[in-house]
Amino acid sequence: MSSHTDDTDLAVQLRDVSFSVGPTAPPIVSELNLQIRRGETLVLLGQSGCGKTTTLRLVNRLLLPTTGEVFVEGKRTTEWDPIRLRRLTGYVIQDAGLFPHFTVERNVALVPTLEGWDSERTLARVREMLQLVKLDPAIFAERYPHELSGGQRQRVGVARALAADPPLLLLDEPFGALDPLTRAELQREFAGLCKQLGKTTIFVTHDVREALLLATRIGLMHAGRIVLLETPEGFLRSDEAHARAYRDTLRLDQHFNQESAENFSHVAEEGA
Numbered sequence: 001m002s003s004h005t006d007d008t009d010l011a012v013q014l015r016d017v018s019f020s021v022g023p024t025a026p027p028i029v030s031e032l033n034l035q036i037r038r039g040e041t042l043v044l045l046g047q048s049g050c051g052k053t054t055t056l057r058l059v060n061r062l063l064l065p066t067t068g069e070v071f072v073e074g075k076r077t078t079e080w081d082p083i084r085l086r087r088l089t090g091y092v093i094q095d096a097g098l099f100p101h102f103t104v105e106r107n108v109a110l111v112p113t114l115e116g117w118d119s120e121r122t123l124a125r126v127r128e129m130l131q132l133v134k135l136d137p138a139i140f141a142e143r144y145p146h147e148l149s150g151g152q153r154q155r156v157g158v159a160r161a162l163a164a165d166p167p168l169l170l171l172d173e174p175f176g177a178l179d180p181l182t183r184a185e186l187q188r189e190f191a192g193l194c195k196q197l198g199k200t201t202i203f204v205t206h207d208v209r210e211a212l213l214l215a216t217r218i219g220l221m222h223a224g225r226i227v228l229l230e231t232p233e234g235f236l237r238s239d240e241a242h243a244r245a246y247r248d249t250l251r252l253d254q255h256f257n258q259e260s261a262e263n264f265s266h267v268a269e270e271g272a
Contacts, residue, residue, distance in 0.1 A: 008074070009037055009038055010035050010036065010037060010038070010071075010074070011036050011037065011038045011072070011073065011167065011168060011200040012034075012035075012036040012059055012070075012071065012072055012168065012200070012202070013034065013035050013036070013069075013070070013071040014032045014033060014034040014055070014058070014059075014068065014069075014070050014071075015033060015068055015069045015070075015071070016031055016032075016033060016067065016068040016069075017029060017031070017032040017033075017058060017065045017067070017068035017069065017070060018030050018031055018032070018065065018066050018067045018068055018224075019051075019054055019058060019063060019065055019066050020066045027066070027224055028051050028054045028224055029051040029054050029055055029058070029224040029225075030051075030223075030224040030225055031068070031225065032055065032068070032224075032225070032226060033226075034219065034226065034229075036200060036202065037200075038167075038200050039198045039199070039200055040200060040201070040216040040217065041194050041201040041202075041203060041214055041215055041216045041217075042201070042202050042203070042215065042216065042217050042218075042219055043202075043203045043204075043205060043210070043211040043214055043215035043217070043218050043219065044056070044202065044203070044204045044205075044219045044221055045205060045206065045207075045208060045211040045218050045219065045220050045221065045246070046206065046220060046221035046222060046242075047206060047222075048206065050221040050222055050223060050224065051221055051223075051224040051225075052172075052204040052205075052206075052221055053172055053173075053204055055202075055204075055221075056170050056172055056202060056204055058070050058077070059072060059077070059089070059168075059170060059202060060072075060077075060085060060086050060089045060091060060170055061077045061078075061080060061082045061085050061086070064077070064078065072085060072088075072089075072168065073088075073167065073168075087111055087114065087115065087164065087166070088166050088167060088168065089166055089168045089169070089170055090160075090161030090162055090164075090166040090168070090169040090170065090199075091161060091169075091170045091171075091172075092154075092157045092158055092161045092169070092170070092171045092172070092174045093157070093171075093172045093173075093174065094172065094173050094174060094176050094177050095150065095153060095154075095177055096145070096153040096154050096156055096157030096160075096174075097157065098145040098153060098156060098157060098160070099145075100144065100145050100146060101144075102144075102145075103141065103142050103143065103144055104130070104135075104140050104141055104142070104143050104144070104145075104148070104156050105123075105126050105137075105141040105142065107145070107156060107160050108125075108126045108129055108130065108156060108159045108160045108163050109122045109123075109125075109126050109163065110160060110163070111160070111163055111164040112125055112126075112163050112164050115164055125163055126141065126159075126163065127141070129159035129160075129162055129163050130156075130159055132159065132162070132193070133155040133156070133158050133159045133189070133193075134155065134189065135152065135155050135156065135159070140152070140156075149182075150177060150178050150179075150182065151178055151182040151185070151186060154174055154175060154178065154186060155186070157174065158174070158190070158193070162197070162199075166199075167199070167200060168199070168200050168201075168202075169199050169200070169201040169202070170201075170202050171201065171202070171203045171204065172204045173204055173205055173206070174186075174203075175187060175190075175210070176205070176206075176207075187210055187213055187214065188213075190214065191213055191214050194214065203215070208246040208247075208249060208250065209250070211232070211235075212232045212235070212236070215231075215232055216231070217229060217230065217231055218230055218231070218232060218235045220235070220240070220242055220243055220246075222242050227240060227242055228240045228242070228243050230243075
């Protein structure tokens with residue numbers, strides 16, 4: 001069988017992929033079949049333990065499938081040099097995963113430096129990326145991660161992931177540890193970046209609002225399988241049981257917000 005797919009529009013493919021930690025252990029992901037087109041943002045949505053992060057790690061070869069095949073840019077991950085594959089893949093995790101003893105500039109410059117870029121080109125790219133994520137290089141380039149807020153660290157993490165202009169971005173709940181206001185701000189900014197840059201993106205979250213805001217398509221996972229693969233609009237119309245459960249959380253929050261507003265109004269009237 002050829003190592004390459006004939007469909008040049010596909011950035012990532014998973015074909016009958018399963019993964020277990022041992023021969024007697026139940027699979028963490030089971031018989032996944034997934035095609036991710038170039039330039040789209042696929043959001044993997046689901047509860048903790050459903051296999052979202054495992055799926056992400058299978059794509060950049062942090063894990064190898066127990067059965068089945070994963071293709072990136074038309075080539076099996078087993079045929080990629082793992083270091084080369086990861087340098088072509090921007091990877092962002094919770095709390096950014098920055099090197100604490102590196103300045104912001106050095107963190108963002110990491111992959112370009114490893115790729116052998118000259119210092120002038122690297123410095124120009126670092127400045128460009130920091131400006132892209134709305135961090136003034138004159139203020140932030142020489143700071144260390146412990147001198148940044150959580151939101152600022154995540155911005156640096158995104159800048160580092162983009163620095164070498166990788167064709168593929170993998171994001172594992174990158175905004176999950178942030179306060180609600182910072183999280184909402186970064187979600188809006190990242191949605192704009194996705195449209196601006198046109199990167200192929202796989203984004204893991206358990207937040208249905210985040211999925212609806214960012215996704216081109218939503219892959220809803222449950223017990224190691226994709227139970228629904230739809231556009232945000234299709235997700236909101238779906239009769240699939242787990243999609244209905246997520247929509248119910250949206251209605252509950254809407255009801256809570258309305259009730260809270262009414263209670264506040266009532267208290268305000270009594271105090272007037």
